Amino acid sequence: MSEQQAGLSFERDIRPLFRDKDRQRMEWAFDLWRYEDVKENAPAILQRLEDGDMPCDESWPPERIEQFRSWMQGGMAA
Protein backbone atom coordinates (compact mmCIF):
# COMPACT_ATOMS: atom_id res chain seq x y z
CA MET A 1 0.00 0.00 0.00
CA SER A 2 1.43 3.37 -1.00
CA GLU A 3 1.59 6.38 1.29
CA GLN A 4 -0.93 8.12 -0.91
CA GLN A 5 -3.46 5.29 -0.64
CA ALA A 6 -3.01 5.21 3.11
CA GLY A 7 -3.61 8.96 3.16
CA LEU A 8 -6.99 8.99 1.43
CA SER A 9 -9.79 10.25 3.64
CA PHE A 10 -13.54 10.18 3.21
CA GLU A 11 -14.11 13.86 4.01
CA ARG A 12 -11.40 15.19 1.73
CA ASP A 13 -11.15 12.66 -1.11
CA ILE A 14 -14.29 10.53 -1.30
CA ARG A 15 -17.33 12.55 -0.35
CA PRO A 16 -16.63 15.20 -3.06
CA LEU A 17 -16.89 12.42 -5.67
CA PHE A 18 -20.61 12.11 -5.00
CA ARG A 19 -22.84 14.77 -6.53
CA ASP A 20 -25.80 16.33 -4.77
CA LYS A 21 -27.95 14.43 -7.25
CA ASP A 22 -26.30 11.10 -6.39
CA ARG A 23 -26.93 11.71 -2.74
CA GLN A 24 -30.58 12.69 -3.23
CA ARG A 25 -31.42 9.79 -5.55
CA MET A 26 -29.80 7.23 -3.25
CA GLU A 27 -31.15 8.52 0.06
CA TRP A 28 -33.74 5.73 0.24
CA ALA A 29 -30.84 3.28 0.61
CA PHE A 30 -27.98 5.25 2.22
CA ASP A 31 -26.51 8.73 2.53
CA LEU A 32 -23.53 9.05 0.16
CA TRP A 33 -22.26 12.09 2.08
CA ARG A 34 -22.23 10.22 5.38
CA TYR A 35 -19.06 8.37 6.34
CA GLU A 36 -20.74 5.55 8.27
CA ASP A 37 -23.19 4.80 5.45
CA VAL A 38 -20.55 4.70 2.73
CA LYS A 39 -18.18 2.63 4.85
CA GLU A 40 -20.89 0.10 5.64
CA ASN A 41 -21.98 -0.21 2.00
CA ALA A 42 -18.55 0.21 0.38
CA PRO A 43 -18.26 -3.26 -1.25
CA ALA A 44 -21.73 -2.97 -2.84
CA ILE A 45 -21.03 0.62 -3.96
CA LEU A 46 -17.70 -0.40 -5.53
CA GLN A 47 -19.44 -3.28 -7.31
CA ARG A 48 -21.98 -0.91 -8.87
CA LEU A 49 -19.28 1.56 -9.88
CA GLU A 50 -17.23 -1.23 -11.48
CA ASP A 51 -20.26 -2.63 -13.29
CA GLY A 52 -20.82 0.88 -14.67
CA ASP A 53 -24.52 0.92 -13.78
CA MET A 54 -24.24 3.51 -10.98
CA PRO A 55 -24.57 6.44 -11.29
CA CYS A 56 -27.12 5.45 -13.91
CA ASP A 57 -26.81 8.64 -15.99
CA GLU A 58 -23.03 8.47 -16.49
CA SER A 59 -20.50 5.91 -15.27
CA TRP A 60 -17.31 6.96 -13.52
CA PRO A 61 -13.97 7.03 -15.38
CA PRO A 62 -11.53 4.29 -14.27
CA GLU A 63 -9.27 6.63 -12.25
CA ARG A 64 -12.25 7.78 -10.17
CA ILE A 65 -13.24 4.19 -9.41
CA GLU A 66 -9.60 3.48 -8.57
CA GLN A 67 -9.66 6.28 -6.02
CA PHE A 68 -12.66 4.74 -4.28
CA ARG A 69 -10.98 1.30 -4.37
CA SER A 70 -7.73 2.74 -2.95
CA TRP A 71 -9.64 4.38 -0.12
CA MET A 72 -11.19 1.00 0.75
CA GLN A 73 -7.85 -0.80 0.57
CA GLY A 74 -6.24 1.92 2.67
CA GLY A 75 -8.60 1.19 5.56
CA MET A 76 -11.49 3.61 4.86
CA ALA A 77 -10.28 6.56 6.93
CA ALA A 78 -12.88 9.12 7.91
Ligand code: HEM
Ligand atom coordinates in the same frame (compact mmCIF):
# COMPACT_ATOMS: atom_id res chain seq x y z
C1 HEM B 1 -25.01 -0.44 -3.44
C2 HEM B 1 -24.90 0.48 -4.38
C3 HEM B 1 -26.09 1.01 -5.14
C4 HEM B 1 -27.29 0.45 -5.38
C5 HEM B 1 -27.79 -0.93 -4.95
C6 HEM B 1 -28.07 1.41 -6.14
C7 HEM B 1 -29.36 1.20 -6.60
C8 HEM B 1 -30.13 2.13 -7.25
C9 HEM B 1 -31.49 1.93 -7.70
C10 HEM B 1 -32.27 0.63 -7.52
C11 HEM B 1 -31.90 3.09 -8.27
C12 HEM B 1 -33.28 3.39 -8.88
C13 HEM B 1 -33.45 2.73 -10.20
C14 HEM B 1 -32.54 3.33 -11.23
O1 HEM B 1 -32.73 4.50 -11.58
O2 HEM B 1 -31.64 2.60 -11.72
C15 HEM B 1 -30.80 4.03 -8.22
C16 HEM B 1 -30.81 5.30 -8.75
C17 HEM B 1 -29.72 6.16 -8.79
N1 HEM B 1 -28.47 5.95 -8.26
FE1 HEM B 1 -27.91 4.26 -7.27
N2 HEM B 1 -27.31 2.51 -6.34
C18 HEM B 1 -26.09 2.32 -5.74
C19 HEM B 1 -25.02 3.20 -5.72
C20 HEM B 1 -24.99 4.44 -6.32
C21 HEM B 1 -23.84 5.32 -6.36
C22 HEM B 1 -22.48 4.98 -5.74
C23 HEM B 1 -24.20 6.43 -7.05
C24 HEM B 1 -23.38 7.64 -7.42
C25 HEM B 1 -22.06 7.63 -7.49
C26 HEM B 1 -25.59 6.27 -7.43
C27 HEM B 1 -26.34 7.19 -8.16
C28 HEM B 1 -27.66 7.04 -8.53
C29 HEM B 1 -28.43 8.02 -9.27
C30 HEM B 1 -27.91 9.37 -9.79
C31 HEM B 1 -29.72 7.47 -9.43
C32 HEM B 1 -30.89 8.14 -10.13
C33 HEM B 1 -30.86 7.83 -11.59
C34 HEM B 1 -31.94 8.57 -12.32
O3 HEM B 1 -33.10 8.39 -11.96
O4 HEM B 1 -31.60 9.28 -13.27
N3 HEM B 1 -26.04 5.05 -6.96
N4 HEM B 1 -29.74 3.42 -7.59
